[in-house]
Amino acid sequence: MSFHACVWLDQRHAKIFRIGAMTADMQSVSDDRPEHHVHRKANHIGEGTLEMDHELMREIAENLGSAEAILIMGPGKAKTTFKGYLDEHFPELAHRVWDVRASDHPTDAQIVAEARSWFRAQDRMH
Numbered sequence: 669m670s671f672h673a674c675v676w677l678d679q680r681h682a683k684i685f686r687i688g689a690m691t692a693d694m695q696s697v698s699d700d701r702p703e704h705h706v707h708r709k710a711n712h713i714g715e716g717t718l719e720m721d722h723e724l725m726r727e728i729a730e731n732l733g734s735a736e737a738i739l740i741m742g743p744g745k746a747k748t749t750f751k752g753y754l755d756e757h758f759p760e761l762a763h764r765v766w767d768v769r770a771s772d773h774p775t776d777a778q779i780v781a782e783a784r785s786w787f788r789a790q791d792r793m794h
Contacts, residue, residue, distance in 0.1 A: 671686045671687065671688060671735055671736065672687045672688075672735065672736065672737045672738075672739075672783070672787045673685065673686055673687065673732050673735035673737070673738045674740075674741060674779060674780070674783035675728060675732070675738065675742075675750070676741045676742050676779050677728065677740070677746050677747060677750060678742055678743055679699070679744065680699040680724075681698045682697050682698075682724065683696050684696075684697070684732065685776075685779060685780055686735070687783055687784055692784075694776060697727045697731065698724070699723075699724045719749075720749050720750065720753075722753070725749075725750055725753040725754075725757075726757070728750065729754060729758045729761055732761055732764075735764060736764060737787060738761070738764050738765045738766060739766060739767055739769065739783050739786060739787065740765060740767070740768045740769070741768075741769050741770075741771040741779065741782075741783070742770075742771055743770070743771065743772055743773065747768050747769070747770070748768060751765060766790055767790075
């Protein structure tokens with residue numbers, strides 16, 4: 669069964685929404701590594717952030733399964749890091765990503781509403 673999917677993610681958590689015309693189901697996955705606080709130091713090259721866990725990204729990708737269209741949303745670099753991971757490790761899934769969009773920390777209902785509205789507009793174009 670095909671469906672549209674929206675992934676909202678940050679560096680440690682992801683919410684995967686399977687979105688239909690009238691329904692939406694959500695699954696949540698999290699990075700199980702212990703949380704470390706990374707501090708920047710003067711004259712230190714780098715951003716001072718943890719890299720996304722490849723196991724978390726693999727789990728997200730596997731949960732997208734047969735999605736025919738995928739929208740990736742989230743704050744910071746996590747969304748583009750995940751898209752790059754898909755390009756490299758799941759190219760067949762990467763081809764189904766229709767867009768990568770910046771998003772703060774909306775509620776689940778706001779994510780579904782925005783994704784549903786966005787997919788409706790895009791479906792008219794395809």
